[in-house]
Amino acid sequence: MDTYVPPKKRASKIIKYISPLKISLAHLRGGVCEKCQYNNFAILNAHHIVEVCNGGTDDLDNLLLLCPNCHALEHLNDSSSVGSEEFLVTDD
Ligand SMILES: [Zn+2]
Ligand SMILES: [Zn+2]
Numbered sequence: 001m002d003t004y005v006p007p008k009k010r011a012s013k014i015i016k017y018i019s020p021l022k023i024s025l026a027h028l029r030g031g032v033c034e035k036c037q038y039n040n041f042a043i044l045n046a047h048h049i050v051e052v053c054n055g056g057t058d059d060l061d062n063l064l065l066l067c068p069n070c071h072a073l074e075h076l077n078d079s080s081s082v083g084s085e086e087f088l089v090t091d092d
Contacts, residue, residue, distance in 0.1 A: 021063060022045075024060060026044075032065075034064050034066060035068050036069070047071050048062055049064060050062055
């Protein structure tokens, strides 16, 4: 039957924190993928054009709002940044 099960703390691993950077980008750039205009804000990522580990900053000029497809392609095209972002599940 429909027994109530209290929410577990581990749910926080699934419900991702939305970064302030992503929200700022969405306000500036419309909340859609900047490459393909894919319109699903919940799954868009903030991508660093110059990776932080390569001296990039969190400045909005260094960020792109991308859907997971375009984000993955950006990283495939930039072999210098392999493994430096968890781009499949995080906001940056
Ligand atoms: Zn896209
Ligand atoms: Zn990225």
